[in-house]
Amino acid sequence: MKSHFKTLIFFLLIFLVSSVNVMAVATPPEINAEGSVLMDASTGEILFSKNPNKVLEPASTTKVLTAIITLENCDLNEEVAVKEDFTKIDGTTIGLLKGDIVTVRDLLLGLLLESGNDAANALACHISSSTDKFAVLMNKKAKEIGAVNSNFKNPSGLPNPKHLTTAHDLALIMNEAIKNKTYLELSKVMLHEIKIKNDSSRTIWVNNKNHMINKNSKYYYKYTIAGKNGYTTKANHTYTIAAENNGHILIAAYLNALDKNQNFKDMKTVFDYGFNNFYFSSMYKKGQEVDSIKVGHDLTIPLIASKDVDYVIPNEDKNNVNTRIELEHKNLKRASFDKGDVILKGTVYLNDKELCKLDLCAGTSRHYTIKEDIDYFFKDNEKNLIIGASIGGVVLLIALTLVIETRKKKKRKKRLLEITTSIPKVEDNKLKKRRRRRKD
Known part of the structure; x- marks a missing residue:
């Protein structure tokens, strides 16, 4: 009896300890930043947040957007003539002088690794002739990305009362940046020598200041794939970073963190919270047949997903997942299309909640003619x-x-x-003959 009682107590204790651990891990982290977001890169879903839409200054995390616009408008081997000395620019610089000729690639590395404001200005002037005109491109691109609560006044992130963003917007901007393979490659460079093309006697060395990607740093986080930190006395410490674990990417952004060292620790805590407590899965892969539709009388067209559709849910819900797709009502009876053309839109649902819209492509071609209707009419x-x-x-x-x-x-x-009618005529003739005889 005692042994059974001890066994029961043992398993009860294990259950309680396990429950306590799960609750402890699942509790959202406490962080020192004023604004913060942890976002799932594939779905855009927010897994953790603290004042996600509070407008704050981004400092040098601004340079992520500057890099996006540069990569969209320039070739890496383009040569840039620097228009101003670094001594005339506030904040961090890499040491460029007026008249220096360097490549776009060198300037991007100076921008992202060393956070050079002179590199930012040189790129902006090369693309738009002035930093003010470049800011117009920045705001346009921010709106396209969905960063609608942001406003940018310069390419570097120097203080300006109207130069503002939110943690959520900053995460969206980083998510856009990592879609570019070149951006990811540049972000992982640890050390780079910039050679001045018109002055072989001068070189500039730049080092990667993103400590979470540097294996020699005490803040190294093995899942980091890109990141950019910033600081001004007004903005305090800012940071945006992307991490990948088992093929899944999370984006984190911090604004107005008072303690720089704690900020790096908080980043790890938040990423671990996301990777350990949420289940990431793929519902559809780009190119996968997700459904089919009957067109005309006896022709069935496969419907192909135009993009990946992923979802993220808390671990405790991963065994209770219901997914479905609803097709729009559209008459394709007399439609013509080629294989790969978008012919329908679908609405994807996860546990009866709308997850996203999905363009559906034709799995086979179909070219309609009136003869088809005639043939089907006689056949049917x-x-x-x-x-x-x-x-x-x-x-x-x-x-x-x-x-x-x-x-x-x-x-x-x-x-x-x-x-x-012929009989009366015969009788008339006989009478006439008789009358003639009488007269005679």
Whole structure:
């Protein structure tokens, strides 16, 4: 009896300890930043947040957006003539002088690794002729990305009362940046030598200041794939970073963190919270057949996903997942399309909640002609047409018979009439002869 009681107590304790651990891990982390977001890169879903839409200054995390615009508008080997000395620019610089000629790639590395404000200005002026005009491109791009609560006044992140963003917007901007393979490659460079093309006596060395990607740093986080930190006395410490674990990417962003060292620790804590407490899965892969639709009479067209559709849910819900897709109502009876064309839109649901819209592509080509309808009409109505033709034949036969009989009757009637009308004429002739004889 005692042994059974001890066994029961043992398992009860294990259960309680396990429950406590799960609760402890699942509790959202406490962080020192004023604004913060942890976002799932594939779905955009927010897994953790603290004042995610509070407008704050981004400092040098601004340079992520500057890099995005540069990569969209320039070739890495383009040569840039620097228009101002670094001594005339506030904040961190890499040491560029007016007249220096360097490549776009060198300037991007100076921008992302060393956070050079002179590199930022050089790129902005190369693309738009001035930093003010470049800011117009920045705001346009931010809106396209979905960062609608941001406003940028310069390419570097120097303090300006109107130069603002939110943790959520900053995460969206980083998520856009990591879609570019070149951006990811540049972000992982640890050390780089910039050679001044018009002055071989000068070189500039730049080091990666993203400590979480540097294996020699005490803040190294093995899942980090890209990141950019920033600081001004007004913005305090800012940071945006991307991490990948088992093929899944999370984005984190921090604004107005007072303690720089604690900020790096908080980053790890938040990423671990996301990777350990949420289940990431793929519902559809780009190119996968997700459904089919009947077109015309007997033609079935496979419907192909135009993009990956992923979802993220808390670990405790991963065994209770229901997914479905609803197709829009659209008449494709007389539509023509090629394989790969978008022909329908679908609405994807996760546990009866709308997850996303999905363009659906044709799995095969189809080119409609009126002949198709004619062929299908005869095929679908073959029995009816045979019966109709048979009935029509009988009716036609009867009609012909009636016509023939009618004509025969008319002929007989006409002949009879002719006979009838000829008899009085014969009698008249006899009477005339008799009268003549009498006279004689």
